Amino acid sequence: MTKTGLMTDFSPKANWQWQFDTEREKLMLNMGDYSIDIVYKANMLAFHSADPVFFTIEDVANYIELFDSISLSDFPPQISCTIIVHILAVGLFHKPLMPKSWLFKSLNSGTQEVNKGDRVTLTSSRTDQTGDYLVLENSDDFVLCMLVGDSHALTASKSLQQFQIVKVTRDKICLPEVETENNWNSYQIF
Structure with missing residues (x-):
């Protein structure tokens, strides 16, 4: 996680956006004063644009549903947020995997x-x-x-x-x- 501020509110905001950092070859979710680096390698992602992609209404709905789910109750909110962001990144940007x-x-x-x-x-x-x-x-x-x-x-x-x-x-x-x-x-x- 990259912190540029202390995150205490984990509710999605209008300014949340997916960004691909071409220098670091990392996808991240920019959340305003806070960002989360996505761990997936660049070659496994179908998103390499320098242009940001804003969180959609569907992203927000999925995020809220997952954040409120009972199975995340044993994780601190910051970890729950990171898990959910990675789940959304898989659904939106990850290329299919071969079984291992x-x-x-x-x-x-x-x-x-x-x-x-x-x-x-x-x-x-x-x-x-x-x-x-x-x-x-x-x-x-x-x-x-x-x-x-x-x-x-x-x-x-x-x-x-x-x-x-x-x-x-x-x-x-x-x-x-x-x-x-x-x-x-x-x-x-x-």
């Missing part, structure tokens, strides 16, 4: 039901490290997940950083053993 299932252990028969917004874990096939993820998309065969933990070591030299996404087959995901009430209500981001 070989990086993760098969942990179930692939029949577990998961929905958008569910918290799941993925375990690295090389390091045995488990990461905390959020389901962004769910199809019959694949699940697109965003890392909400700090980082997840996948191999000795490769790791995902917070808010990065990965697509895996359904047999790689594991629902937490203890169900919590912190599941998102359904939402539409695409």
Whole structure:
């Protein structure tokens, strides 16, 4: 996150805009006196314009719905805001991903039901490290997940950083053993 001021109000404003910083090759959401750098690499984004794109009414509606969802209640507002901004960036600008299932252990028969917004874990096939993820998309065969933990070591030299996404087959995901009430209500981001 890039701070140019202290953010205490997380409600979307008319001046919020997506900007691509061509010098740093970074997408960011400029929120007036505050901005959030998006972690996705420039080559994975379909937005490289120097012209800003303002937050739309649909962006605002999706942001508010997600911010008010019960599953974000265990995160501080600043982290919830950053998670949501990354979810919106995926829906708006991220190019499709190929599955990377070989990086993760098969942990179930692939029949577990998961929905958008569910918290799941993925375990690295090389390091045995488990990461905390959020389901962004769910199809019959694949699940697109965003890392909400700090980082997840996948191999000795490769790791995902917070808010990065990965697509895996359904047999790689594991629902937490203890169900919590912190599941998102359904939402539409695409």
